[in-house]
Amino acid sequence: MLYSLVNVNQRLDRVVLDPLNVQYLDFVTKPFNIRNLSIHAQIFHKMRENILPRIKDKVKKLTVDPISMKFILGVVRYSQLYSLSLIDYKPKILLQYFSNDTSLHLLMNRITHMNVEGFLDDNELLVEDELNIFAMILSFSRCLIDLTYRMHYSRKYFRMSSLIISNTCCLSNALTKLTIYVNIFDDCLYLLNVSLEYLSTLIIRINKIDLSSLSKKLFKLKYFTLTTPAHTRSYNEELVPLLCRMLNLEELTLCLSVVRNNSTYVDGDELYDDVLKYMPRLNKFTFNIHTYVSCYRSIDLPSNIDIRNSFIRRGCPSIDAWTDEKFILSRNNCHVYSLPYEFDDFLFMTNCFQGGRFDKVRKILIIEAMAIHSSNQLDIEIIEEEESSTEVEYEPATASKNSISRLSSDTTEKKTISSKSKRYCKFKKEWIKISKYASFLQECRSNSSLAYCCVCKSNFSIANGGKYLIDRHLEQGNHKRLAAIEAENKSRSMFDFIDPPSKLTSMVAAELTLVYHGVRHEHSYNSQSCTVDVSKKLFHDSTIAKNISCGRTKARELAVNVL
Structure with missing residues (x-):
């Protein structure tokens, strides 16, 4: 809309080109509008010629895509720009820009915040291209303190390599926050141990957590987020030792699925004994932990109540948990998460799910044969699954009320209730x-x-x-x-500090309001006097209307000497 409102008149120009309106500019082209490339070219040309030279010193954040980039970058010098976002790029195209565009190099040398989000097809395994892009970002952006680097729509995430150690270890000292998708656990350890040791915040999504041999205490890391879409069998061997090295951590976020053989679930006692007690400065712990137990011998597994109580004993009452009621094919599942639920996906859901409120969830992964029932928020048909899982994406019907009702199998469950079944307290x-x-x-x-x-x-x-x-x-x-x-x-209401108005104050306020209304709408003083007389008859039960007096002389004095 910006281009269509400029040069209409001076007053509109002042509003449209106000620093508050142009400090953040987003030039990303919507997917359904890509076919109108000629129209977009005309719009961007007008922006480049008529608008950008006038606002170049006001822009602080800029978002571009491959279509808009050649029209927006390199045209003017953005003196106040500190944040640059490059959206919807393929690695090969992005690498061409980083290699050949000198104006982009100059711009990156000044910015402190950068966001790079692209997409990679599964048949494009351009690992070397991604490594070069990451290395160029760190080498060109010497002032960079916050970097987000994510490639979407790919089953193969970014893979670190020793190829860039020599290029990055001496150039990444300024980087304090990194958000990145990587492929294996070693990539995470590489970032922490070698090239980015000055990080204080790391938000990382790992495709696969497996065995590694790197180790080093991480004193400077204060905020750590780890999510993974796949199961891991290396929780105790790899992840727990890594977390124990983060001695000064203040905020921890975990979203993972743990696979165990002939063992029990991850509960509050285990988390405290293995991880949390080594983090004396931790003041916020957000988590979503799924445990998949494969057991071929008889063991006692804790119930929902046992899991909840294990967290309550450790000072974490804001949680919820659910477990399978019995082994199915020698397998069992447990899900425990902090409340409110902060993640945008809910993975490995089974028919023991009890429901709840999940405002931020946009994707669920369902395993086993089950159905979702909901009154008005969700409408998902029965999904039958044997060994593999099915991924279902949905959008909530309302933004403020999202809830997922409990899951049940598509066949009628027949439960045998013993005469000594346990009775639970219910809310009154x-x-x-x-x-x-x-x-x-x-x-x-x-x-x-x-x-x-x-x-x-x-x-x-x-x-x-x-x-x-x-x-x-x-x-x-x-x-x-x-x-x-x-x-x-x-907060207290402002009226808590104000004495209630007296009868005289209310009458004065009413008279001034009446006079102001008359002056505003050019009423005569005689008509105001008549209005007062009519009001006394119409509102005879009102104390103010009964006692108000605002004749011609008084109205004139109030208008001239008071208002």
Whole structure:
């Protein structure tokens, strides 16, 4: 729209070219408009000739794609630009720009934030091209502190190599935050151990976690995010030792699937003993951990309640968990995650899923034969699966209310209930009326054995204790801390500091309002006097209308000497 509003008139130019409106420019072409390349060329030509020279010193963030790049970059010098995003590139095309475009080199030498997002077909295994691109970014961008490098739509992520060690180890000292997709676990360790040792924030998605031999303590890393779309059998051998080396970590995010043989699930006690106790400065832990157990001998696996209690004992009450009720073909699954759920995918879902609220989820991966039922948010048909998994993408019907109901098999389940089956406590609405609970307790609509804390913004279990578990949650250190913060930051209405208006003040305000209205709309003083007389008859039960007096002389004095 920017090009169509410029040069209409001076007033519109001031609005359109205001620094607040042009400091961030996005020139990415929508996919459904690519066929109109000639029209886009005309638009970009007009932008280059008439607009960019006028706003070159106001632009701070710039986003371009292969279509718009040749029209936007190299035309003017963006003196205030600090962030550049290159979107929808193939590695070969991007490599040509980095190799031949000197204007891009000059621009990259000044920016501090860069985002490179492209796509790679599965039959394009251009590992060397990607390595060269990554090396060029680090060599040209000497001031770079925040880099995002992602290639989408590929089953083969970026693969690091010793080819670029000599080029990057002395040029990456300024880089403090990196977001990247890589192929194997060694690529992650390579970044941490060799070339990017000054990182404080690493957000990484790994295609496969396997064995490695690299090791080094990571004192400078403060924020670490690790996600992987595949199972890993190297959790204890590789991932746990890596996390234990991050001694000064303040925020940790994990999204992974662990495969184990003849062992138990990953629970709160194991996470604390193996990982969390080595991170004394950790103040935020966000996780989504799926455990797949393959067992050919009889072992006792913990229940949902046992898993939840293991996290509650370690001071993490804001979690939810679900497990398979029995072994199927000597296999079992457990899913445990922090609340609220912060990830955009939910992988390895089975028919033991109990439902919940998942506002950010955009992709699910379902295993085994099951169906999804939902009232109005989702509409996904039954998916039958034997050994392989099926990936389903969906968009929620509403942005504010996303929920996934529990999964059940497409055949009627026949459960044998023993005479000594365990009975669980259920939420009672009268608890909300109790004074010490009223400020935080709410009902969890998806599960009657859970309660919702509006202070912690999470569910917690009451299945095995009822009010006792509510009292225990009330005494949790995390709940007390959040409650204190909420009480401290709770805003008061401005009217709390203003005395209620007196009768005289209300009458004066009414008279001034009436006079201002008359002046604004060019009413005569006589007509205002008549309006007052009519108001007294119409609103005879109003104290203000009954006592107001605003004749011609008084109205004139208020208009001239007060207003």
